[in-house]
Amino acid sequence: MSTAIAEAEIHETPAESGVNYLNVTYGIKSWLLTLDHKRIGLLYLGSITLMFFVGGMAAVLMRLHLVEPQGALFEPETYNKMFSTHGIIMVFFFLVPSIPATLGNFLIPLMIGARDVAFPKLNLMSWYLYITGAAFALYATLSGGVDTGWTFYPPYSSLYSHTHVVTVALGVFIAGFSSILTGLNFIVTIHKMRAPGMTWFRLPLFIWAMYATSLIFVLGTPVIAITLFLLGMERILHVGIFDPSVGGDPLLFQHLFWFYSHPAVYIMILPGMGVVSELITAFSRKKIFGYAFVAFSSLSIAIISFIVWGHHMFVTGQSIYAGLVFSVLSFLVAIPSAVKVFNWTATLYKGSISYEAPMLYALGFIGLFTIGGLTGLFLAALATDVHLNGTYFIVAHFHYVMVGGAVMAYMGGLHFWWPKITGRLYPDLWARIAAAIIFIGFNLTFFPQFVLGYLGMPRRYAIYPSEFQVLNVMSSAGASILGIGYIIPLIYFIWSMRYGPPAGPNPWGAKGLEWTTQSPPLTENFETIPIVTEDAYNYPSEGAHV
Amino acid sequence: MMGFLQSGLDSLPGVAAMMQFKPPAASSIADSVDQLYLMLTGITIFFSVLIFSIIFYFMLKYRRKSPGESGTETHTPMMLELTWTIIPSLICVVLFVWSSSLYVRNGRPPNSSTEIFVIGKQWMWHLQHPEGPREINELHVPVGVPVKITMTSQDVIHDFYIPAFRVKKDVLPGRYSQIWFQPTETGTFHLFCAQYCGTNHSQMIGWVYVMSPTDYATWLAGGEKTESMAQQGERLFSQFGCGNCHSPEAAGHAPSLAGIYGKPEKTQNGETRVVDEDLIRQAILVPNSVHLPNYQPIMPTYQGQIDEEQMLQLIAYVKSLGSEERMNGK
Numbered sequence: 001m002s003t004a005i006a007e008a009e010i011h012e013t014p015a016e017s018g019v020n021y022l023n024v025t026y027g028i029k030s031w032l033l034t035l036d037h038k039r040i041g042l043l044y045l046g047s048i049t050l051m052f053f054v055g056g057m058a059a060v061l062m063r064l065h066l067v068e069p070q071g072a073l074f075e076p077e078t079y080n081k082m083f084s085t086h087g088i089i090m091v092f093f094f095l096v097p098s099i100p101a102t103l104g105n106f107l108i109p110l111m112i113g114a115r116d117v118a119f120p121k122l123n124l125m126s127w128y129l130y131i132t133g134a135a136f137a138l139y140a141t142l143s144g145g146v147d148t149g150w151t152f153y154p155p156y157s158s159l160y161s162h163t164h165v166v167t168v169a170l171g172v173f174i175a176g177f178s179s180i181l182t183g184l185n186f187i188v189t190i191h192k193m194r195a196p197g198m199t200w201f202r203l204p205l206f207i208w209a210m211y212a213t214s215l216i217f218v219l220g221t222p223v224i225a226i227t228l229f230l231l232g233m234e235r236i237l238h239v240g241i242f243d244p245s246v247g248g249d250p251l252l253f254q255h256l257f258w259f260y261s262h263p264a265v266y267i268m269i270l271p272g273m274g275v276v277s278e279l280i281t282a283f284s285r286k287k288i289f290g291y292a293f294v295a296f297s298s299l300s301i302a303i304i305s306f307i308v309w310g311h312h313m314f315v316t317g318q319s320i321y322a323g324l325v326f327s328v329l330s331f332l333v334a335i336p337s338a339v340k341v342f343n344w345t346a347t348l349y350k351g352s353i354s355y356e357a358p359m360l361y362a363l364g365f366i367g368l369f370t371i372g373g374l375t376g377l378f379l380a381a382l383a384t385d386v387h388l389n390g391t392y393f394i395v396a397h398f399h400y401v402m403v404g405g406a407v408m409a410y411m412g413g414l415h416f417w418w419p420k421i422t423g424r425l426y427p428d429l430w431a432r433i434a435a436a437i438i439f440i441g442f443n444l445t446f447f448p449q450f451v452l453g454y455l456g457m458p459r460r461y462a463i464y465p466s467e468f469q470v471l472n473v474m475s476s477a478g479a480s481i482l483g484i485g486y487i488i489p490l491i492y493f494i495w496s497m498r499y500g501p502p503a504g505p506n507p508w509g510a511k512g513l514e515w516t517t518q519s520p521p522l523t524e525n526f527e528t529i530p531i532v533t534e535d536a537y538n539y540p541s542e543g544a545h546v
Numbered sequence: 547m548m549g550f551l552q553s554g555l556d557s558l559p560g561v562a563a564m565m566q567f568k569p570p571a572a573s574s575i576a577d578s579v580d581q582l583y584l585m586l587t588g589i590t591i592f593f594s595v596l597i598f599s600i601i602f603y604f605m606l607k608y609r610r611k612s613p614g615e616s617g618t619e620t621h622t623p624m625m626l627e628l629t630w631t632i633i634p635s636l637i638c639v640v641l642f643v644w645s646s647s648l649y650v651r652n653g654r655p656p657n658s659s660t661e662i663f664v665i666g667k668q669w670m671w672h673l674q675h676p677e678g679p680r681e682i683n684e685l686h687v688p689v690g691v692p693v694k695i696t697m698t699s700q701d702v703i704h705d706f707y708i709p710a711f712r713v714k715k716d717v718l719p720g721r722y723s724q725i726w727f728q729p730t731e732t733g734t735f736h737l738f739c740a741q742y743c744g745t746n747h748s749q750m751i752g753w754v755y756v757m758s759p760t761d762y763a764t765w766l767a768g769g770e771k772t773e774s775m776a777q778q779g780e781r782l783f784s785q786f787g788c789g790n791c792h793s794p795e796a797a798g799h800a801p802s803l804a805g806i807y808g809k810p811e812k813t814q815n816g817e818t819r820v821v822d823e824d825l826i827r828q829a830i831l832v833p834n835s836v837h838l839p840n841y842q843p844i845m846p847t848y849q850g851q852i853d854e855e856q857m858l859q860l861i862a863y864v865k866s867l868g869s870e871e872r873m874n875g876k
Contacts, residue, residue, distance in 0.1 A: 076746055317718065
């Protein structure tokens, strides 16, 4: 009853006036100087999409090169630059900002019933920092590239590499401040800007996930900034922090690097988990199963993520006792992840499930994240990690989590909120076909790599023994399919911006404050600030309602 | 562009023959690692299939039948949440104990191990046997004998990886790392560098030849005659003038090195350290950081004068002093 009235009111006023955040002002300046969190979200969307296709192009070229054991396309030096570029761009300039900076920026104020984030100018500045960092990275790539891998291990990166290490490190350093400020902005926004009645336990789980992610942004990113700063000092001034010939310690770098970069893995996956919680509930029209468990598992994952970094260093020669401690802590992080998977699955129980494209991505996420998570156990276990560390098994494992998990969720989220963002629908059939192609291409690309790793093929090899060729060819074939799968959405999304049918405020019949306002929303998000009187995902229950 | 596709297709008839899912298991620990791997694979398949089946079942059973339909509210039973928290926790505990006990057990080389010394450099492996023979990118070892490998790097971080033996360890500049293995079958196995080390990282590979003891003895005796590593070290010892202070005749200047390897020694700053490869190296390169309390810190540094290969030979010599004393005295 009450919801029906609320929707009717919204239909009347702003939608008919036709004004929204997209058409309220025009011109390049109105975008580059905007303080609207939604427009800033779109600025990020454009920039990270560019970076995604740059990083993706590097990946496709790598896979084509590896069709032949002797390498089909490049000299080893060029191949090394390819995988370095792929890693650096995908991790620091796509995955880390992906969901938080685009969907997070767009949705957090809408979901909590606010008119904007707490610090709109800081938000715009974050985007400029990101763009500056990305410009450094792209400049370095185009002017000769970098060949250290995304991990920048010294002394190779500090003394031996002849490539643009400092430029790229500077780019990552600058982009890091974008993360820190975004995290800060989100934490304050979620604390202080919630609409009346929007208590912590009425928040959508996407907000909990963004909150946990923001904590890692604020606490972890300064460490990578300092680490890369020290690396730059070492390379330019040779201060001797990481160089053993003057008393430094190359492992110190690895400790510092993974102290950030392991939590960074959760910067990438936690927002994905938040998105999936939204998608599963919306397309089963049902409350999430175990709200508190899903919410607190996000926080516990964020906390534990800071104390597992040593599992990246089991074969570096750290002490047996350090190895044991990091191993048990790494097993520990599996548990909140498992709890999430079980709760999502249980949410489907007695739901009313429909299978539009966003839901296909969400189900794909659960499947691939399950495999990605379980194969993590092989690497938390010391005895098997010794064999698998540094091989293609690692590559397969983290791509199942990062691409099968984080990118799947990002695509699902983009498809889910696209009608809200643009006010228009995209062709659902094409979207479903693309989702299926991505799922198949992904598995064909990365599943053979688990076997390759167990067989002993090391990663980052431009040339490899011929006995590994068949599995490499399978993987490369998969990568081509995956590449096509990602281009299709690019086409229909661009098409839908102009030709897509109008979406209306709530095309999915979903709950959540963002669906109560018009599509695209007003610059101020809401005519009047909503008053929240119910829990998240409070779908009318079949039994109770009819 | 078509060329490599064509050659990829040409290899297809051999696909069945080339498909393998398990690397050779040729060391004493390989089977135990594989058992754990198999268990982990089983757990992965079990839980994946379980989750996928439940999802597919729910997808079919609860698909939306009419556009206006909603789900039925279910409440969250605490018992269920606890069950699926506790069961994975217990599985993780079992896996942790299993893998850790394997790791600890496999961690320490047996005392009877023969030693081989390795230097990694961009982009090759230098190996030397205590008896003297040197190898590049090849390692000959006897079957059935535990082998301890002491490794260091001349430049960047490398990683010594023999998949068939399930062993891997980073090789770092400025310190020694060790691994050991006991080959259980003769044959030829891959040696890889598993830590990215620059342009020709993927060519920093070689072969491990596991030979029968008699073949190994023949191999060791063949080739040109070389001094043992300890003899080479002894020559360096006098060449660098170490004996001017460290030999028994030059009493008073410096501690005697006879039998010092493997003994705990108290250093000037009060810590007690067992004299191992790393400590000897440090004592040669940065003497004042580890000098013994009853001696003056007067030893000059040999930083930049001794390369990694000579360092290993000097260490072999110091170690041999210990063994001679044991043989002669006790």
